[in-house]
Amino acid sequence: MKNKFYKQSIFFSVIFLLTTLSAFSIQLTPRITNYKINADLNTETKIITGQMTLSWRNPSGDTVSTLQFHMYLNAFKNTESTFVKESGGQLRGKKIDDDDSISWGWIDIVKMEAEQGFDLTRNMSFIHPDDDNVNDRTVLEVALNKPVLPNETITLNIEFVSKLPKIFARTGFSNNYFLVAQWFPKIGVYEPAGMRFAKKGGWNCHQFHGHSEFYANFSNYEVDITVPETFVVGSVGSLVNKIYNLDGLVTLKYIATNVVDFAWTASPIFEVVEDNWNDVEIMVYLQPEHAYLADRHIESVKAALSYFDEHLGKYPYSTITIVDPPISGAGSGGMEYPTFITAGSFWGLPAGLRMIEMVTIHEFGHNYFMGLLASNEFEEAWLDEGFNTYFEGRIMDDAYGKNRSFIDFGKFYFGDRVFQRLGYTGMSNPKIAEVFRYAWEYPHGGYSSLSYNKTATWLATLEGLVGIETMDEIMQTYFERWKFKHPCANDFIEIVNEIVPKNLGNKYGENMNWFFDEVLYGSNVCDYKLAAISNKSVKPPLGILDDIIERPDTTAEGEKLYDSKVIIHRLGEVIMPVEILIHFDNGDEVLELWDGKSRTKEFSYERTEKIEWAKVDPNEKITIDINWLNNGKTLKPETKVAWKYMVNFLYYLQNFLQTLIFFA
Amino acid sequence: MKIIKAYKSGLKTSLNSLQLITIGYLFLLIPAFFIALAYWSSFKSAIGNFMSPGNLLNGFDYSAFKELMRFEGEKISAVTSQGFLLVIFYVFVALFISGGIIFSLNNKNSKSNLLSVLTGGSRFFWRFLKLNFYSLVVHLIIMAIIYLPFAILVISSFESAATEKSTFFLFLPFGIFHLIVMLYLFTINNYAKFALVHNNSPKVLSSLWTAAKFVTRKFFNTYSLALLLLIAPIIFLLGYFKISGFLEMNSGLMILVVFLVQQIYIWLRMACKVWFLSGQFEYYLMNNRED
Numbered sequence: 001m002k003n004k005f006y007k008q009s010i011f012f013s014v015i016f017l018l019t020t021l022s023a024f025s026i027q028l029t030p031r032i033t034n035y036k037i038n039a040d041l042n043t044e045t046k047i048i049t050g051q052m053t054l055s056w057r058n059p060s061g062d063t064v065s066t067l068q069f070h071m072y073l074n075a076f077k078n079t080e081s082t083f084v085k086e087s088g089g090q091l092r093g094k095k096i097d098d099d100d101s102i103s104w105g106w107i108d109i110v111k112m113e114a115e116q117g118f119d120l121t122r123n124m125s126f127i128h129p130d131d132d133n134v135n136d137r138t139v140l141e142v143a144l145n146k147p148v149l150p151n152e153t154i155t156l157n158i159e160f161v162s163k164l165p166k167i168f169a170r171t172g173f174s175n176n177y178f179l180v181a182q183w184f185p186k187i188g189v190y191e192p193a194g195m196r197f198a199k200k201g202g203w204n205c206h207q208f209h210g211h212s213e214f215y216a217n218f219s220n221y222e223v224d225i226t227v228p229e230t231f232v233v234g235s236v237g238s239l240v241n242k243i244y245n246l247d248g249l250v251t252l253k254y255i256a257t258n259v260v261d262f263a264w265t266a267s268p269i270f271e272v273v274e275d276n277w278n279d280v281e282i283m284v285y286l287q288p289e290h291a292y293l294a295d296r297h298i299e300s301v302k303a304a305l306s307y308f309d310e311h312l313g314k315y316p317y318s319t320i321t322i323v324d325p326p327i328s329g330a331g332s333g334g335m336e337y338p339t340f341i342t343a344g345s346f347w348g349l350p351a352g353l354r355m356i357e358m359v360t361i362h363e364f365g366h367n368y369f370m371g372l373l374a375s376n377e378f379e380e381a382w383l384d385e386g387f388n389t390y391f392e393g394r395i396m397d398d399a400y401g402k403n404r405s406f407i408d409f410g411k412f413y414f415g416d417r418v419f420q421r422l423g424y425t426g427m428s429n430p431k432i433a434e435v436f437r438y439a440w441e442y443p444h445g446g447y448s449s450l451s452y453n454k455t456a457t458w459l460a461t462l463e464g465l466v467g468i469e470t471m472d473e474i475m476q477t478y479f480e481r482w483k484f485k486h487p488c489a490n491d492f493i494e495i496v497n498e499i500v501p502k503n504l505g506n507k508y509g510e511n512m513n514w515f516f517d518e519v520l521y522g523s524n525v526c527d528y529k530l531a532a533i534s535n536k537s538v539k540p541p542l543g544i545l546d547d548i549i550e551r552p553d554t555t556a557e558g559e560k561l562y563d564s565k566v567i568i569h570r571l572g573e574v575i576m577p578v579e580i581l582i583h584f585d586n587g588d589e590v591l592e593l594w595d596g597k598s599r600t601k602e603f604s605y606e607r608t609e610k611i612e613w614a615k616v617d618p619n620e621k622i623t624i625d626i627n628w629l630n631n632g633k634t635l636k637p638e639t640k641v642a643w644k645y646m647v648n649f650l651y652y653l654q655n656f657l658q659t660l661i662f663f664a
Numbered sequence: 665m666k667i668i669k670a671y672k673s674g675l676k677t678s679l680n681s682l683q684l685i686t687i688g689y690l691f692l693l694i695p696a697f698f699i700a701l702a703y704w705s706s707f708k709s710a711i712g713n714f715m716s717p718g719n720l721l722n723g724f725d726y727s728a729f730k731e732l733m734r735f736e737g738e739k740i741s742a743v744t745s746q747g748f749l750l751v752i753f754y755v756f757v758a759l760f761i762s763g764g765i766i767f768s769l770n771n772k773n774s775k776s777n778l779l780s781v782l783t784g785g786s787r788f789f790w791r792f793l794k795l796n797f798y799s800l801v802v803h804l805i806i807m808a809i810i811y812l813p814f815a816i817l818v819i820s821s822f823e824s825a826a827t828e829k830s831t832f833f834l835f836l837p838f839g840i841f842h843l844i845v846m847l848y849l850f851t852i853n854n855y856a857k858f859a860l861v862h863n864n865s866p867k868v869l870s871s872l873w874t875a876a877k878f879v880t881r882k883f884f885n886t887y888s889l890a891l892l893l894l895i896a897p898i899i900f901l902l903g904y905f906k907i908s909g910f911l912e913m914n915s916g917l918m919i920l921v922v923f924l925v926q927q928i929y930i931w932l933r934m935a936c937k938v939w940f941l942s943g944q945f946e947y948y949l950m951n952n953r954e955d
Contacts, residue, residue, distance in 0.1 A: 289829040327828050347829035403723075410909065414726030422730055615715055629731040632715025641720045642711060644913045646704035651926040653696040653747055657754045658933050661688070662940075663850065664758035664796060 032057050033187055033219040040226040040249075041180070041266065046102065046173045048162040050184055057153040060192030060201040065147040067154075068127070068205035069140040070216075072182035075208035076105035076165035076172070080135035082128070086210035086440060087169065096168045105165025105172055109140070109185055113157045118145045120156070130207045130378075130440065138208040140185065160185055167329040170213070171263075174329030176231075181263035181337060182213065189217055189376075189486070196376065196488040206378040211447045212439035214261065214370050214377040214384070218484055221256040227266050234272070234285045234321045235264035236340040258316070258484060259338035260374050265323045273298070277305045280315060286324045286345075293345045293356060297322050300357035303399035304364045311472050312368060312391070313479040320367070322360060334359050336366030352408040354400060358416060361399075362392040372483045380489060381439040381447070382520075386455020393417035393456055417460060417623075423453035425626040430454070434523040436489065457623050458519035462496070464621025465515075465577070470503045489520065508577065519624060524573035528596065528616045529630040530580075532567040535610035556608075564611045566603045570596060572626065581618035584609035591618075612636060666950055667889040674893065674943025677769065678935050681942070684768050687781050688934045691761050693927070699750055703743045710736035722914045756789075759796060762941075763788035766861045769942050784861070791860050794868040799853045806845055814838040851890045852879045854941065858948040882951065886944075893943050897936040904929045 036053040058064050075083035079098065089096040097103040112120040123143040128136045148154045162183045165172040171181040188205025191198040198204070204215060225233060229250040233239075237256025244250050256262060270285040273294035284297045301322060305315055323342040325333045333344030341363035345356045369388040370377060377384045396405040396416035406416040424430060432446045435454055442450060463471040477495050478487070497511040508515070518524065538561040541548055566582055580592040586609045594601050605611070613634035617625060625631065678685065710732060711717045717732050719725035733740070767784020817834055856868075856875035865871055879886045904925070913919045 287827045289827040327831075328822065347827050347832065407726075411724060413724060418726050422727065426730065426734065613715060627731060627735060628727060629714050629716055629735050633713045634715050634718070635713065637711060637713050638718035638721055639708060639711075640916055640919060641717050642704050642708040643916070643919050644721060645707050646700050647913070647919055647923045647926065649703045649747075650696055650700035650923075651930070653699060653750070654692050654926075654930045655933075656751060657692050657696060657758070658930060658937075660751070660754050660758040661692070661761050661934075662937055664755070664762045664792070 031218070031220070032059050032190075033217040034221075035184075035219055035262070036222045037184055037262075038224045038226075039180075039184070041178065043176060043178070043228055043231070043266075046164045046178075048164065048180065048183060050158075050160045050162065052158045052160065052184060053155065054158060054185075054187060055153050055155045056148070056187055058148040058150055058190065060190060061150045062192065062201040063147045063149055064190060064201075065144055066203075067142045067144065067156075068188040068203040069142070070138065070182070070186040070188060070205065070208070071107050071109075071126075071140045072138050072186075072208040072213065073105045073107035073162050073165070073171070074137035075182075077137060078104065078135075080133070081138065081208070082131055082133045082136040082440075083138070083208045083210055085133070090168070097166055100166065103166040103168075105163050106137075107160060107162045107183070107185065109158055109160050111157075111159040112142065114145055115155055120145065128207060129205065130209070130438075133207075136207050139188075139205050158185055167325075168331045170332055170335055172329075172332065174326060174332075176269070177265075177267040177326050177329045179263070179265050179323065179325060179329065179332035179335075179342060181261075181332075181335065182208070184262070186216055186261070189215055191486075196486060197379075197490075204376065209378065209440040211442070212377040212381055215374070215379075215486075216260045218258050218260055218374065219262075221254070221259065221262045223254045223256075223262060223264075224251050225254065225264060225266075226251045228268075230268045231266045232268065232270040232272060232285065233264060233266045234270070234283060234323060234340070236262045236321075236337055238319055256339065260371060261337050263335075263337040263340055265340075265342075267326075275302075277302045278309075279318060280305060281319045282322070283319065284322045284324065287326050289347055290324050290345045293324075293347075293349070296345070296351075296356045297324070297343060297360050300360040300399070301364050303357075304361045304395050307395045307398055308365070308368060308391070311394070312475055313372075313483065315367065316372070316483075317367070320364065322364075334363060336363045336370065338367060338371040341366070350409070352410075352413075354396070354406055354408070354416075357400070358392065358396060358406060361395050362388060365391050365395070368479070373479065374484075374486050375488065376486065378439055380436070382435045382451040382455040383487070383489065383492070385448075385452045386435070387459065389420060389452045389456035390459040393420050393460070417456075420453050420456045421460070421623050424449055424457045424624075430525050430626055431523045434521055436520050454519075454624075460623040461519070461576070461621065462512075462515065464619070464623060465508065466500055466504060470499060473503070474499050489516075514575075518574045518576075522574070525626045526574035526576055526622060526624045527570075527572035527627050527630070528576075528578055528622070528625060529569045529571050529627070530566070530614055530616050530633040531569045531600070533565070533611050533614055533633050533635060535562045535564045535635075537561065538563050538606065559608045561606060561608055562610050564605045564607065564609075566611060566614045568594070568601045568603075568616055570599050570601075571630075574624070576622050576624070578617050578622060579619070580614060580616050582614045583612050585612045610635075666947060667885050667892065670889055670943050670947035670950065671892050673946040674939045674941075677942035677946070678939040681768070681938055683777060684765065684781070685931065685935045685938050687778055688761055688765060688937065689931045691757065692930060692934065695750055695754070695757075699743065699747045702746065703740070706739045706743045710739045712736075722912075756793070759792045760785035760789050762857065763792050763861070765938060765941055766857055766945065769938075769945050770861050788857075788861060791866065791868050792857060795853065795856055795860065795872060798869065798872055799849060799856075803846070803849055806849070807842065810838055810842050810845070847890055848879065848883075848887065851886050851944070852876045854944050855879055855886070855948055858945050862948070862952070878948075878951070886947070889943060889947055893936075893940045896939065897933060900929060900932045900936065 034055045037050055039048050039050045041048050075081045109124060114120050120142050125141055126137045127139050127141045128134060129139060164178065167174045171179055188203045191204045192201045193199060221237060226249050227233060229244055229248055233252050235254045236259060237254045239252055240255050241253035242250060265285060269288055271288050271291045273284045273286060275282045275298045282298055282301055284294050286294055301320060308315060317339045319339050321340045324345050325342055330344060333342050335342040343356060343360045343363055349355060365388040370384040375383040393416045402415050404413040404415065406419050407414050427449050433443055433450060435450050439447065474496055477499060478492055482491055493516050500508060500512050568580060576596050578594055578596045580594060582590045588609060592603050613632065615632035617631055716728040719728045764781030764785035767788065768780045771780060814835065818831060821834065852875045855878055856872045859865060859871040859874055907925055911918060911922050913922050
């Protein structure tokens with residue numbers, strides 16, 4: 001035991017030294033914040049006792065006299081918090097257990113000291129910048145004894161106590177499983193004038209909301225976590241030291257650099273499966289009964305790593321940890337933290353239902369959209385969730401096949417991107433709101449359909465318009481320019497407006513602002529309809545034909561000439577340039593381009609062949625069109641489909657009736 | 665062994681009752697066909713001249729299907745709701761057919777034909793209706809007895825369960841026990857019907873009680889016979905899944921082929937029903953002769 005202790009100590013000391021040296025030598029971010037935290041988890045009381053040293057550098061030219069902190073565990077303190085009010089005490093089908101006093105969670109700062117030991121504890125007060133909820137305790141403001149001058153760094157020593165809530169959403173405990181997120185006082189983002197939408201310098205520190213929780217500085221974390229030694233711990237960043245204490249506890253030191261958050265997990269029953277992708281260490285923390293599903297997590301995260309590497313940018317961290325919560329803690333599943341995600345699996349889940357893969361790929365993608373491209377989820381959730389959903393669809397289709405990437409059961413199947421599009425186009429009211437709005441301001445359940453699905457769908461439309469190569473160039477430029485920074489809508493649009501004209505000239509005008517006006521800032525819908533096809537035989541002119549100039553007859557003997565027309569209507573308000581494919585009965589095809597602006601458009605042909613069918617947007621580039629059914633029309637409808645469905649309907653009905661006879 | 669004899673006799677009777685099986689099959693086909701025809705007409709009208717539903721012929725296109733249902737689904741749903749009404753109506757038709765089949769099996773000397781099915785069905789309809797009602801009540805009571813402790817166990821164990829696997833394995837014995845009890849109740853129900861028809865008895869509750877005593881007394885035999893009689897339909901079901909997995913309905917010819925395979929399967933299911941009833945009836949008669 002002693003020998004093991006010494007060996008481990010030497011091993012981890014070397015790791016710590018190497019990791020610290022390499023981590024602190026790579027400065028990828030402006031290095032505004034550094035955290036050093038000691039956290040003791042009492043697994044019985046579910047309370048974390050923490051000491052934290054925080055250094056914060058004033059990145060602006062302003063003199064800052066107050067600091068603001070996220071105190072997000074207070075969202076779980078009572079039913080009066082903005083989070084519980086917005087969510088109605090339930091999220092993703094999980095409800096808060098308000099009958100049990102241990103269900104509630106909170107965070108208290110016991111002591112806050114500035115340099116030279118100046119006690120700031122009495123200068124703390126809760127504020128509520130997003131609403132008038134005076135009972136919300138999720139944002140704390142501290143008046144400083146001495147303002148922080150431009151580029152000056154302040155160091156604070158903070159003692160805090162965090163009581164974890166019983167999991168119903170995102171964070172907390174369930175029996176002996178702990179998913180510890182939003183657990184320490186995290187400083188807000190001070191936005192200097194000109195950063196994102198800031199007209200003057202100020203804190204951007206939102207309350208904890210039902211639909212958003214991420215916006216923070218890139219920071220370095222050095223965290224010591226103490227738990228009973230029977231617990232298996234996983235965390236953001238890398239484990240660099242492990243010390244067995246004499247009291248049956250173990251202290252694990254983790255280091256994470258250039259990340260926007262720090263979360264961790266602990267449970268005595270985790271089974272850990274490890275693998276590698278290039279130089280990235282993959283660790284999956286599974287419930288023992290789910291251990292056989294480890295490969296599904298690993299293969300999907302490898303698919304994501306590989307795809308992002310090829311199409312967006314290099315994953316800059318050395319680890320990725322995937323946590324599979326127990327069923328009673330399922331509310332903490334499907335969450336994202338830098339280098340650390342929670343997925344979720346289901347015992348007996350068939351391979352054809354790719355929920356594990358979809359969630360794993362999606363949550364991993366947040367390492368890019370939110371983790372590296374650290375947009376403000378509160379103010380522009382679509383820039384995080386929507387972009388990530390778009391990439392999730394691309395990765396799923398690439399890894400598992402376009403038509404079968406999400407559901408693949410024999411004769412019933414569909415792809416992830418199809419599912420995403422229908423999530424938007426199938427809304428009862430797709431005009432309910434524009435995408436560009438604060439996360440908590442989406443009305444009547446529109447948040448996920450608009451910020452996730454509509455955004456992913458209009459990005460797919462952009463891809464359809466500009467082509468996959470240009471789209472990749474846009475996304476790669478966005479990544480390279482804004483990784484480890486805080487981009488906003490304007491930054492992305494600026495890149496689109498730079499690259500599209502460069503690659504495609506004036507095909508879509510001087511810039512693509514019109515596109516964003518429609519899909520991002522507007523709530524209108526796009527719907528083009530192929531209204532009519534007609535073929536009328538051209539008759540010789542009748543009447544007094546003295547001064548009529550006869551057209552030369554180009555038809556062969558016995559051939560008829562047809563005046564054929566295709567009429568297209570624009571039913572929606574959104575204008576998109578569209579292609580129309582016209583198919584003639586001899587197999588000839590004509591592809592027309594239309595700017596899509598007028599309410600109706602007619603294409604006429606005088607040919608010896610008749611039009612057989614025509615289709616608006618034949619390659620399904622305009623995914624944002626809410627009705628593809630009316631895009632195509634044929635004069636020879638496929639009647640066999642009706643027979644196919646009739647025969648199957650008859651069979652299932654007979655079977656049902658027969659079952660009644662069997663039991664009667 | 666009596667059960668083997670009954671099993672074989674059931675098979676022989678069903679092989680000799682092709683007309684009876686076909687009548688039963690037609691009782692299934694005709695009403696369902698009319699609804700299906702209306703379904704075909706509404707589906708065809710919903711498709712109209714649209715192109716994307718054409719993608720549903722060669723494989724499956726979820727977007728095309730969802731959008732067809734979303735924008736034109738009202739035409740189709742009107743027919744599917746008629747199908748639902750037919751199912752409700754058929755609960756009573758099924759009782760009628762059962763009465764007709766058992767009546768025909770009871771009159772071995774006269775040929776099974778439409779008239780015998782109609783006669784038996786109408787004569788025993790109300791008695792079978794009452795019998796099934798009583799059986800249903802008993803079944804519901806037993807279900808409550810089985811699943812109440814299960815629910816209590818699930819609620820108490822859920823908080824500590826790591827995964828859904830333990831809940832599944834908690835359910836498994838209850839589920840299996842329920843299936844065993846269900847087959848037992850189903851067997852009693854059948855023997856009660858035999859008693860009603862064979863004795864032309866008006867006493868439904870008394871027949872049910874007699875059948876319960878009979879099945880319980882000869883539990884091993886009656887249960888084994890029921891299990892034995894289930895083998896053929898399960899084989900047919902697996903065979904159908906195997907065959908239909910290979911068949912793609914992507915052309916007129918293939919649609920016709922699948923239609924024929926499906927109808928053969930439906931006919932075989934009806935044959936199994938006759939086999940099941942005649943096998944059990946034979947066993948009932950053997951024991952009645954002895955008594």
